[in-house]
Amino acid sequence: MRTSGRDRRDRARPPAPVGHAFDDDDFGPEGPRDSLTDVPGGVRLQKVLAAAGVGSRRHCEELIGEGRVEVDGEVVRRYGARVDPEHQVIRVDGRRIPSSEKLVYVALNKPAGVLTSMSDSRGRKTIADLLPGDGERLFHVGRLDYDTEGLMLLTNDGELAHRLAHPRYGVLKTYLADVPGPLPRDLGRRLMSGVELDDGPAAADKFRVVERAGNRALVEITLHEGRKHIVRRMLAAVGHPVSRLVRTQVGPVSLGSLRPGATRKLTTREIGDLYAAVGL
Numbered sequence: 001m002r003t004s005g006r007d008r009r010d011r012a013r014p015p016a017p018v019g020h021a022f023d024d025d026d027f028g029p030e031g032p033r034d035s036l037t038d039v040p041g042g043v044r045l046q047k048v049l050a051a052a053g054v055g056s057r058r059h060c061e062e063l064i065g066e067g068r069v070e071v072d073g074e075v076v077r078r079y080g081a082r083v084d085p086e087h088q089v090i091r092v093d094g095r096r097i098p099s100s101e102k103l104v105y106v107a108l109n110k111p112a113g114v115l116t117s118m119s120d121s122r123g124r125k126t127i128a129d130l131l132p133g134d135g136e137r138l139f140h141v142g143r144l145d146y147d148t149e150g151l152m153l154l155t156n157d158g159e160l161a162h163r164l165a166h167p168r169y170g171v172l173k174t175y176l177a178d179v180p181g182p183l184p185r186d187l188g189r190r191l192m193s194g195v196e197l198d199d200g201p202a203a204a205d206k207f208r209v210v211e212r213a214g215n216r217a218l219v220e221i222t223l224h225e226g227r228k229h230i231v232r233r234m235l236a237a238v239g240h241p242v243s244r245l246v247r248t249q250v251g252p253v254s255l256g257s258l259r260p261g262a263t264r265k266l267t268t269r270e271i272g273d274l275y276a277a278v279g280l
């Protein structure tokens with residue numbers, strides 16, 4: 001069972017390892033308070049936090065002093081603790097931070113008419129054409145149809161990408177769909193209780209009508225599964241074939257005002273929330 005930072009702080013201090021001479025950096029405001037073994041040649045904890053976008057060095061030192069930083073499950077209150085940002089799991093207030101500078105996390109607003117692939121033998125435009133620099137080394141998290149627009153996550157963090165795409169973790173994805181109206185009153189109930197598709201039933205987790213405009217309507221549908229063409233097939237099955245589909249949310253990350261074809265780096269908080277969504 002995991003213990004909280006406060007529990008650990010209240011425990012008796014571990015004795016300093018024999019032969020370990022503390023230097024000034026080993027002390028937070030209240031002296032050495034953890035038993036973390038410094039990694040030889042490691043990077044100072046506050047430097048790793050600041051590089052990961054947690055805040056200024058000064059702010060990161062305050063977080064460490066307040067006992068809000070954990071390394072491999074151990075609260076560390078020394079400003080100078082040396083850690084391995086590539087392999088150790090570092091959390092602030094329980095939220096994991098992207099400590100490895102090698103890892104990249106990107107959101108893309110995929111336009112319609114772009115293939116979710118890093119190359120195409122038929123010469124069609126792919127998402128690789130929209131990614132800056134080393135895009136070919138990123139994994140795309142799941143797929144959007146050629147004609148579907150909206151949020152795609154890309155990363156070279158293989159474990160996170162794998163979990164986000166795996167149905168077992170049930171990460172919610174939200175879509176806006178343009179469909180023909182009028183909409184029957186029980187449409188949401190039918191979609192949420194499950195519709196029969198060729199490859200088995202599919203149910204929406206949430207559904208709402210965003211707008212009714214003449215003989216068209218805009219609906220928002222949230223699902224935790226990712227079978228091919230799932231939203232289009234579900235809405236066609238209830239008599240409302242989709243003419244335009246945009247993904248607006250993946251787990252804790254929103255498309256927001258990202259322009260079609262544009263990318264942005266995810267924030268430190270978004271990355272921490274993605275880790276949390278898949279139990280990392």
Ligand code: URA
Binds near residue numbers: 144145146
């Ligand atoms: N559902 C679809 O029908 N298409 C997509 O691209 C994504 C979900």
